[in-house]
Each structure stands twice: as structure tokens, then as C-alpha cells.
Amino acid sequence: MKSFFSLSVDMLSLLSFPALALIVGYIIYLLICQRDDNTVPASYPIVGSLFAFLKNRSRLSEWLTELLEHAPFNTITFHRPGIKVVITADPGNVEHLLKTGFENYPKGNYFRLLLNDLLGTRIFNTDGAPWKVQRRVASYEFSTNSLRDFIVESVHSEITNRLLPLLRKAAATNQPGEFRLDMQDVFKRFAFDNICQVAFGMDPAYLDISLPLRIRRGL
Known part of the structure; x- marks a missing residue:
């Protein structure tokens, strides 16, 4: 009985070495990832860049812009649980993604299923x-003068009657220095x-002057 017990303890000790090595390696990895680096968000095993996103959730657009700059x-490339995401602001990369290499970047089944109820x-x-x-069918429609005139008229009307x-x-x-208009919100509405108006033939009037303004205090 004693020999069996001692054998079990020895086996547990042997098994604990890989686990201990894994824990130590993980701690070292975390310390390395926590170095000050403003070019990429910190990424950790399993959770990816979740901590960086939570830390900057109140200023996500500004944070991503700083990283891209x-x-x-x-x-930049960062990881979310189960997903690798690439964000680029390089004109050459954008042209490759949307024009010269467009066929190499399909939307995939995940996004098709996710947006099926909205976009069919x-x-x-x-x-x-x-x-x-x-695309071939739509290209003929978008090349017509009537659609072009309608787009110009809609944009001009939105600028003249609402934005300005x-x-x-x-x-x-x-009041100078007290409030600043949130232009991001304004342009989103615009x-x-x-x-x-162009895609669905309806006017939600989200930029109507009677709607309350979103303002930022203390900027």
C-alpha cells in the first residue's frame, strides 16, 4: 500500500512539471506582452486583445486611429476569441482589397448567415x-443619368436643408469653450x-434640425 501511494505521488510530481512549466511560460508571455508598444494592441492566449478593447471601449475610434497612425x-492585426482581425488605412491595401484582389476576399458563410435576414x-x-x-445587372442601373441626378439632388438637399x-x-x-458639437454623430446621421434615400427610397430625417444635438462637454 505504501509503495502504491509513493508511486502515485511520484507520478503526480512528474505530471506537475509540464503544468508548472506551462504556467511559468504563460506568465513570461504576459510580461513580454505588457511592454509599452503603441503600434499593436496587446494579445493574450485565449482572450486575444479583449483587455485592450475593454480598456479603450469609450474611445474605440480614436484608439484604432492612433494605432493605425x-x-x-x-x-494592424489583433485577435479576438476565435477570430483574427486586420484593419488597414493604407491606400494600396484598400485598393487591393476592394479592386485588384477583390475575389481573394470573400465574405464567407459566417457573414452571409449573420446578415441574411437584413441583406438576403x-x-x-x-x-x-x-x-x-x-454586379453586372447593377452596373447598368448605376450608370444611368437619372440615378446620378437623383443622388446629386438628394445629397445637395440634405446639405442645404439640414446639414448647414x-x-x-x-x-x-x-457658448465658446463650453460645448462642442459631436461631428461624428452629425456625419453619421448625414x-x-x-x-x-438612394437605396430604399425613404427619408428617415435623422439630421432634421428639430432633433436634439449630441454634444461633448468639457473638451
Whole structure:
């Protein structure tokens, strides 16, 4: 009985060495990853860059912009649980992704299933041969003068009747140094109104001057 017990202890001791080595290696890896580096977000096993995202969740756009500014070729790579994400602001990379090498970057089944209820199987949610067919059909429609005139008219109307009056209202009611208008919110509304009018034939009027403004205090 004693020999069996001692044998079990010896086996547990042997098994604990790999576990101990793994723990030590993980700690060393964490220490290395925590070095000050503003070109890439810190990435850890299993959780990836989750901690960096949580730390900067209140300023996500600003944080990603800072990373892109300092990164080589204005491109960063980070990991989320089960997903590797690449963000780029390099004009050459963007041209390759959207034009010269577009066929090499399909949306994939995950995004097609995720967006199926919203986009169905139309041009924005297809790949390969179905995408080519729909693009060929859509290209004739987008080349017509009537659509071009409609887009110009919609954008001009949105600028004249909503964007400029909204900016004038903000400039007239704002106290210098007290408030600053959130231009990101304004341009999001501007883009949403135009897209809905051109793509769906409806006007959500999200940039209407009667709507409350989003402001940032103490900037």
C-alpha cells in the first residue's frame, strides 16, 4: 500500500512539471506582452486583445486611429476569441482589397448567415458567380443619368436643408469653450439619411434640425 501511494505521488510530481512549466511560460508571455508598444494592441492566449478593447471601449475610434497612425504601413492585426482581425488605412491595401484582389476576399458563410435576414442573397451578401451576375445587372442601373441626378439632388438637399442649418444652429446657440458639437454623430446621421434615400427610397430625417444635438462637454 505504501509503495502504491509513493508511486502515485511520484507520478503526480512528474505530471506537475509540464503544468508548472506551462504556467511559468504563460506568465513570461504576459510580461513580454505588457511592454509599452503603441503600434499593436496587446494579445493574450485565449482572450486575444479583449483587455485592450475593454480598456479603450469609450474611445474605440480614436484608439484604432492612433494605432493605425503609428503602425507600419498603417495596418494592424489583433485577435479576438476565435477570430483574427486586420484593419488597414493604407491606400494600396484598400485598393487591393476592394479592386485588384477583390475575389481573394470573400465574405464567407459566417457573414452571409449573420446578415441574411437584413441583406438576403443580394449583391452586398454574396460571393463568386452570383456576385458577378448581380454586379453586372447593377452596373447598368448605376450608370444611368437619372440615378446620378437623383443622388446629386438628394445629397445637395440634405446639405442645404439640414446639414448647414444644423451647423448654423449649433454655432449660434453654443457658448465658446463650453460645448462642442459631436461631428461624428452629425456625419453619421448625414450618411444614413442619404443612403436610405438612394437605396430604399425613404427619408428617415435623422439630421432634421428639430432633433436634439449630441454634444461633448468639457473638451
